[in-house]
Amino acid sequence: MTELITKEPKKNNLNPIYGNMIFLEQFVESVISYSSRYNSILSILYAPENLIGNPSKYPNYGDYPNSYTLRSYGKWWNQSEAAQPDYMPQDVDRIPSEDFVTVRFKHGVFPENVHIYETYNPGAVVRLWGHLVSNPWLLLWEGDPQVCLPVARRFSPPIRQVKELVNEIRIEFNQSTLKYYTSLDAVLLTGYQPKSLLQCKLLQKGLFDCLDGCDCDIDKSIESHPCSDGIDLFADLPFEVMVHVFQYLDLKSLCRCAQVSKRWYSITFDPTLYREISLKRYWNKVDGAVIKHFISKCKNVKKLDMSWCSIEKQITEPVFIEFLERCCPNITHLSLGHCFGHTSSLGYITKYGDLTDLRLRNCKCKTEEYKALSNLTKLTALDLYCSSISDEYLINILKSNRDLKHLNLDLCELLERLDEVTEIVSIYNPNLITWSSWKTYSITSEGVKFLAQCSSLRELDLGWCLLLNDPGNCLERIATGCKDLRRLILSGWRGVNDQLLLPLIRQCEQIRELDLLGMKNISVDICERILSSFTKLKLLDISFCDLIKPEQVVLWQQHYPNVTIQQAQ
Structure with missing residues (x-):
């Protein structure tokens, strides 16, 4: 209580x-x-x-x-x-x-x-x-x-x-x-x-002195209007030079510049200043009025970050769609982390065929709404962290985007056929560079073997994926097929022992980060071999590895000062 x-x-x-x-x-x-x-x-x-x-x-x-x-x-x-x-x-x-x-x-x-x-x-x-x-x-x-x-x-x-x-x-x-x-x-x-x-x-009503609680005035400055012209020390600079200078300003500063003079006001309407927009910093101020303000200025937004803006509460769906249609016809990067909730807007997003980078972290869309994403064909990065996507729709997206390089499926707990997903990846997305499916539980050792066919993999996060399953020889297959691995997260793989880690030591010389959290059967000897063999190692997590004593970790930390060795108990 x-x-x-x-x-x-x-x-x-x-x-x-x-x-x-x-x-x-x-x-x-x-x-x-x-x-x-x-x-x-x-x-x-x-x-x-x-x-x-x-x-x-x-x-x-x-x-x-x-x-x-x-x-x-x-x-x-x-x-x-x-x-x-x-x-x-x-x-x-x-x-x-x-x-x-x-x-x-x-x-x-x-x-x-x-x-x-x-x-x-x-x-x-x-x-x-x-x-x-x-x-x-x-x-x-x-x-x-x-x-x-x-x-x-x-x-x-x-x-x-x-x-x-x-x-x-x-x-x-x-x-x-x-x-x-x-x-x-x-x-x-x-x-x-x-x-x-x-x-x-x-x-x-202010019957006692009280400080205002927020110093972010983007909501006030966007309602600016041309002020009377005063002395303008920049008057002799060409318009193009002024636009170039303004490109170094953040959105709040641009809004304030709009209040300096009529000339500055006109400069802040140049569309080239808004080819890349990040509204995450102003999450508490972004509403329909702000979006309508940008509609009047933006013509060709290439990159848009509206993370944390909670648009389902503050921006109506028609306004958001109008913004996309009028301002983002050739958008390539779109990030809507923890803000997306409109029922049909995903369908509108897929109309923009130039999208290469799509981030939908923590989005609250219904499962069937992800179906439309298979209409995209140029994605190189897709972040679906903690989303409600299903296996069927994910598979269709993977088949449509053969140039995919980065895929995040962390905490996508409606995925029940990850082995099938990894098989599709091995066929349609063999050039994948990063894969992350942390705490997405339906993968087995057979599914991991399919990922071994992605020879370009440099980062592989399979943390907490094989809690109860026998890992078999999947790590040997990964070591053989993905020799350029730099980051490998295997936290929670209870069935791993020293023998199963040996192929990684022999073949994956590029590893910089290795997470072995919770491996209760690995010994001091294998950790010593890891530390001495991986000359580029920067991070080793051996927390809750019962056979590794704290005093041994202290000695390693002294002997390998360039490696961060984690050991929570």
Whole structure:
């Protein structure tokens, strides 16, 4: 149960009016959304839902299954060949957010503090947002990712005062500085609940000094209009030169430039400034009005990133389709991570035959809506992380896109015939460079053997795929067929022993990252051979390998200082 504590009014020197309100402490009542999870859909272990209620492990420190754990850590995932490049580098936030989770509390309050209980590898929280359901999001706090000691902590950053009630908190993460996976145990929101509607309205009318909760003004600046001309130090520069200079500006700066003068206003309408657009940074501001504004400026968008923009709630389907039709006739890169929900828009996307890179991470489309994607024929990268695609539709897509190089099927738990999928890949997509099907369970050792026919494979993620199945000789086949492997993730392969790893050591000299987490039967000897044979190795994960003692790992870490050796217990 969510703990709710009502206390006597607290004395507040900054805002005396709080003294007449009810002070509440609330733990999470429900989890609304998230971009990353470590659990499979049928398991509560490491799931976001573990944030609900009181902390269960704090102040203890460790890898606890009844906490919420994020999927990635460090820079390893961003360095993958399949990682999405920045479409608009000048619009990357100074503190980039890699993942988020949104939680809801029972009562709306004027927030005083947000306490985050971090029980494993703390330091990834970089931004806190708050709002009352259906109201605009307010930025409460932001800060750089931190390097912390390996101890549990209750992280309580100094949040901004806001004059709005808050009952939802969104936590954003940047895991780039983490040495290993991070886990959260609980979130506590403290604040003041008005005793009456009148009291609430008085606060919202600004009867005390209160800081605005958000400094992102893209929504205001897009409504700009030409100002009267003043002294323009750029007046003698040709129009083309000005356009070139403006290409280095982010979207917010372009909106502000539109307010400088009539000439600058006209320059900001040049379509070449909007060939690559990234709206992820402005997820909380993007709505139908913003999209209509871009319709007036954009003519030939090549790359579009609308990740996190929740378009099913903020943008009507007709507006989104109009934007695609009028502004993106020749689009090649489209990223809609954790935002897609319109019923027929996937069909419109497939009209754009030049698409080569399509990212649909965490999309909420119905299974049958993926059928339309088989009309695409030029895809080289397809990211379906945590989607509801079925085997039939995926197979049709693979057959239609013979130049596919990167495929992500992580947590696609409706796929029940992965062996058949891998056979199709070996026939129609033999030049595949990266394959990832982390925690997509229907593959067997026979399916893995089909992947061995993709001789160009450099990254192979089969983590948690063969929990109970006998791996047989599939690793030998992989080693023989994919000698250029650089990244190999085999976490959770319980049946692997030293003998089965030997072919990799003999033939895959290029391996830089190797994940053997949970292999309970591998010995110190095979790990020693791995470390001495893979001269380019940068990461070795041998967590929960029962035969490897911590003191041995310490010696390896001293002897191989260029290799990050992970060992969680």
